[in-house]
Amino acid sequence: MNARAMDLPPQAAPQGDDAPPPARRIGESILEVKNISLAFGGVKALSDISFDVREHEVRAIIGPNGAGKSSMLNCINGVYTPQQGSITFRGQTFRHMNSRQVAEMGVARTFQNLALFKGMSVLDNIMSGRNLKMKSGLLAQALRWGPAEREELAHREFVERIIDFLEIQAWRKTPVGRLPYGLQKRVDLGRALAMEPQVLLLDEPMAGMNVEEKQDMCRFVLDVNDEFGTTIVLIEHDMGVVMDISDRVVVLDYGRKIGDGTPDEVRADPEVIRAYLGTTH
Amino acid sequence: MTSKYRPTLPSTFLNMSQPNTTFPRLLAEHARRQPDAPAMREKDLGIWQAWTWQQVAREVREMACGLASLGFAAHDNLAIVGANRPRLYMTALAAQSLRGVPVPLYQDAVAGEMTFMLEDAGVRFVIAEDQEQVDKLLECREQWPRLAHIIYEDPRGLRNYDQPGLLSLEQLRERGRAFDAQHPEHFERAVASALPDDVAVILYTSGTTGRPKGVCQTHASFIAAGRGGVESDRLGPGDDIMSYLPMAWVGDHLFSVAQWLVGGFTLNCPESSETVMNDMREIGPTYYFGPPRTFEGLLTSVSIRMEDAATLKRWLYAKCMALARRVGADILNGAPVSALDRLRYRLGDLLVYGPLRNMLGMSRIRVAYTAGAAIGPDLFRFYRSIGVNLKQFYGQTETCAYVCLQQDGKVKLTSVGTAAPGMELRIADNGEVLVRGVSVLKEYYKRPEATAEVLDAEGYFHTGDAGVIDSEGHLRIIDRAKDVGRMNTGAMFAPNYIENKLKFFPQIKEAVCFGHARDEVCAFINIDYEAVGNWAERRGLPYGGYVDLAGKPEVLALVAECIGRVNADLAAEEGMADTQIARFLVLHKELDPDDDELTRTRKVRRGHVADKYRVLVDALYGGKTEQFIETQVKFEDGRTGTVSATLSIVPAQRYPAVRAAA
Numbered sequence: 001m002n003a004r005a006m007d008l009p010p011q012a013a014p015q016g017d018d019a020p021p022p023a024r025r026i027g028e029s030i031l032e033v034k035n036i037s038l039a040f041g042g043v044k045a046l047s048d049i050s051f052d053v054r055e056h057e058v059r060a061i062i063g064p065n066g067a068g069k070s071s072m073l074n075c076i077n078g079v080y081t082p083q084q085g086s087i088t089f090r091g092q093t094f095r096h097m098n099s100r101q102v103a104e105m106g107v108a109r110t111f112q113n114l115a116l117f118k119g120m121s122v123l124d125n126i127m128s129g130r131n132l133k134m135k136s137g138l139l140a141q142a143l144r145w146g147p148a149e150r151e152e153l154a155h156r157e158f159v160e161r162i163i164d165f166l167e168i169q170a171w172r173k174t175p176v177g178r179l180p181y182g183l184q185k186r187v188d189l190g191r192a193l194a195m196e197p198q199v200l201l202l203d204e205p206m207a208g209m210n211v212e213e214k215q216d217m218c219r220f221v222l223d224v225n226d227e228f229g230t231t232i233v234l235i236e237h238d239m240g241v242v243m244d245i246s247d248r249v250v251v252l253d254y255g256r257k258i259g260d261g262t263p264d265e266v267r268a269d270p271e272v273i274r275a276y277l278g279t280t281h
Numbered sequence: 282m283t284s285k286y287r288p289t290l291p292s293t294f295l296n297m298s299q300p301n302t303t304f305p306r307l308l309a310e311h312a313r314r315q316p317d318a319p320a321m322r323e324k325d326l327g328i329w330q331a332w333t334w335q336q337v338a339r340e341v342r343e344m345a346c347g348l349a350s351l352g353f354a355a356h357d358n359l360a361i362v363g364a365n366r367p368r369l370y371m372t373a374l375a376a377q378s379l380r381g382v383p384v385p386l387y388q389d390a391v392a393g394e395m396t397f398m399l400e401d402a403g404v405r406f407v408i409a410e411d412q413e414q415v416d417k418l419l420e421c422r423e424q425w426p427r428l429a430h431i432i433y434e435d436p437r438g439l440r441n442y443d444q445p446g447l448l449s450l451e452q453l454r455e456r457g458r459a460f461d462a463q464h465p466e467h468f469e470r471a472v473a474s475a476l477p478d479d480v481a482v483i484l485y486t487s488g489t490t491g492r493p494k495g496v497c498q499t500h501a502s503f504i505a506a507g508r509g510g511v512e513s514d515r516l517g518p519g520d521d522i523m524s525y526l527p528m529a530w531v532g533d534h535l536f537s538v539a540q541w542l543v544g545g546f547t548l549n550c551p552e553s554s555e556t557v558m559n560d561m562r563e564i565g566p567t568y569y570f571g572p573p574r575t576f577e578g579l580l581t582s583v584s585i586r587m588e589d590a591a592t593l594k595r596w597l598y599a600k601c602m603a604l605a606r607r608v609g610a611d612i613l614n615g616a617p618v619s620a621l622d623r624l625r626y627r628l629g630d631l632l633v634y635g636p637l638r639n640m641l642g643m644s645r646i647r648v649a650y651t652a653g654a655a656i657g658p659d660l661f662r663f664y665r666s667i668g669v670n671l672k673q674f675y676g677q678t679e680t681c682a683y684v685c686l687q688q689d690g691k692v693k694l695t696s697v698g699t700a701a702p703g704m705e706l707r708i709a710d711n712g713e714v715l716v717r718g719v720s721v722l723k724e725y726y727k728r729p730e731a732t733a734e735v736l737d738a739e740g741y742f743h744t745g746d747a748g749v750i751d752s753e754g755h756l757r758i759i760d761r762a763k764d765v766g767r768m769n770t771g772a773m774f775a776p777n778y779i780e781n782k783l784k785f786f787p788q789i790k791e792a793v794c795f796g797h798a799r800d801e802v803c804a805f806i807n808i809d810y811e812a813v814g815n816w817a818e819r820r821g822l823p824y825g826g827y828v829d830l831a832g833k834p835e836v837l838a839l840v841a842e843c844i845g846r847v848n849a850d851l852a853a854e855e856g857m858a859d860t861q862i863a864r865f866l867v868l869h870k871e872l873d874p875d876d877d878e879l880t881r882t883r884k885v886r887r888g889h890v891a892d893k894y895r896v897l898v899d900a901l902y903g904g905k906t907e908q909f910i911e912t913q914v915k916f917e918d919g920r921t922g923t924v925s926a927t928l929s930i931v932p933a934q935r936y937p938a939v940r941a942a943a
Binding site: 156157160161163164165167169170172223226227 | 324325326327328437438440441552553555556559
């Protein structure tokens, strides 16, 4: 499908107000990671990693336990500062970033161990993702001052669209702590979407899910990518899932990059097979 | 409580004196008479959105013209696949406006089944709710290439589809507006050309026995069925109904289309299938339908939450419910109840029943219906005792789900009500219920031989159900006609009916009754190991496994007591007194599908059981007091072994027939 979509010249996209936005096309590289090295004391988590992410693609990072996948994501996200290397986002190069800057630039993420507000409702959790977009001050919000109220209405509508998109209407007012794990993961995704991100970092979105929940999640990830054109970088353990939904895959092992390419290329790469999938002797 | 019935409501709001009308004409009439009243609501993005009658009429017109621009014409079939969405109901009306026929299909059908129905109905146009359905229909199209147009409501995920013939509903309406501007008279002319005897809808039977059959119902039939219900329950503008059961099911078509258009009330579509309970609480429907298991589920959730409540609340609940059980149903039926009890009930209503109804989303309910399966007596009484006017009806796809209704004030637990207005009932010699009247099907689509099988020369439809009509004209459904036998005394023998009564006791898991061509009824009983085991433990009764437990004299006494109560029940019912159970035995092993005694859906394979346990049946009828039996069993791991026991044959308490039951 991607190949066909890429063949289309840009002007072939439908025009006009009613026309749906153009179909997903993989564009230029928007995020580039160059020669990143990260060490915790003597432990080298990442050594000399480089790869790029193109606009509108689904990019997966895979590797065995302890390969450095989450560390990589944390570097992009500004949680860790790598000792060496640089990250280029939309032409701007950074030595290190802080999380807020990253968020303001349009990068959102979800967490492997869910960092939701357990006592708050689904609605409020997702609403918290709109925080950066809210302009009115604390006092105005508390008093429901005219403009603040209008702003709140607009944000609520946006959040409702996400709730609709993720099909979690039935739990709108339920405290997140009372939801099953698979649904909490969906709420986590919803909160990230509330930021209207250009790049979405997903840390093991299917971990701990049953087959049905995984299928649902795959569909949501693909739909996000398809409907909003969001670029997606995801870490995943489940090889089947990765190979099905990604456009390109980076393979890490012991903090080194050992493979990079389309799922088919990666699957055929002898070094990847040896390190990750295991070999038969 | 009487305030719940609104006797002053105009019963014929639309002055429907002329029955010669069609659904699209009814819609036009509402749009003229109550243009700004809410016709439909749907919760979208957390807010209830309403369509007025005028808006519905306009959108239907746009959709109809859009379909016409694609070449949809009279007698074309339009398949509709999706959940209860206002716009899907509108597409049905759009098809009817062009004198076409909507064919709603179950949205959870797999591609294979759907292909069969699309092919059977020769469908070229289909309305699909979303991507899931479109994908399935594209798969169907490989087998049925004549499926030319797939129109979808929700465009999500469908942006990159470039298959021919795909169109969004929005685009269809756009085309419709253009077509309408060019052919301004097309729509009116088409609506005017439709006749009341045209087929209004084709509904497929579930096909549990053989291939599904398309049931053709006319405008006249469905409108008559709708009017009967609307007039019986005085439904009209201001009433709210929740539409949440599949559109392909005949009941939904009766409530959400026929009665809606005749009565002119408001249709409410839930936000999603999971939110129905919550949406119901928000809307507070005045008119509601649920299958028995829905009502059961609600009651269970209430009971569980009450058990977790504080002691004072539990005490109050128990007190109030005891009062409700005693007088609640009588108050609802308008039977005489002492002033003191009425006062107490009112207090209970303030403290318990009212808040409880509110929790269930039933505060405003005037009429609630259930049908489709036997409803347990306790369940039925519970809802009626807290002031929910729960009633039963009876009907099938072939009769627009309209044969019998329970009228207010004449609700009997065991019956499904009296013949609905315009319907005639007769019981055939073999006990089968025969039905004639306004709502009987025109035919099965393209199946004259199947039609001839169920419609006889006098116009009676053969329901396949066995039933009894009592002296007050109430119909009681007792069994499937093919299972019903006859005893030597001449009495009708309905095994399932008796077995179901037995199985209402938690201690009895399975029962098999014999009586066809016999003088008396005898029964095999399977105890419920868990329930009876529990009971034995609480009484300090030691037992060593299933066989031992099943043979305990105390257990036999327990079962005998249950059977005694069933017999008392049977004695009180007309025509059933002869089928009281004379003797029974408790089987030494559980009936099991692995031993071919039950089907995979856990229905007793009567003939097989009778053959396998012939010695036991002979012993029951041979006057013995006990019988030794050895049975081969298959274990789950595939090994076989034998179980043997000496079973006691126990006589049961029987009662003289009660005439003119209270």
